[in-house]
Amino acid sequence: MKIYGLKNCDTCRKALKALAGFELVDARADGVPQEVLNAAYAQFDAQLLNTRSTTWRGLSEAERAGAPLDLIAQHPALMKRPLIVKDDQMYLGWTKDTQAALGV
Incomplete structure (x- = not known):
């Protein structure tokens, strides 16, 4: 159970x-595995890119x-956060x- 985001992001x-028991993976410092990004992009499409x-x-x-995936690879802060x-x-x-889906 992981949260992909940025360690200095208030929302993350x-x-x-x-969410007790979840681990934060800093997208900028540690990166997001390509298979996770591919699955997230397949599910969320353009919503994965933070255009704000x-x-x-x-x-x-x-x-x-x-x-979009190339942009996120070059600039991890462009990924909408958090990706849980x-x-x-x-x-x-x-x-x-x-x-609500996570029971919080």
């Missing part, structure tokens, strides 16, 4: 605090046109729906 910290981040706003139009993996289920973001 809230999720980690609420300052990192996104700092990219040129040419860079933004790149493949529990057993064979994935959840994206710390929304009320995610919290």
Whole structure:
């Protein structure tokens, strides 16, 4: 049971605090395994890319046109956070729906 995000992200910290037994994997420091990214992209498609981040706003139009998984590999902060993996289920973001599904 893992939470992929950033250690200094407030939302990731809230999720980690609420979910006992989960491990935080820092996407910037440790990276996200390619198979996890592929599965998340297959499930969430373009929602996986955080287009509201300052990192996104700092990219040129040419860079933004790149493949989403390549962009996330180059700039881990572009991944919407947190990406929560529990057993064979994935959840994206710390929304009320995610919290309800995880029993928080």
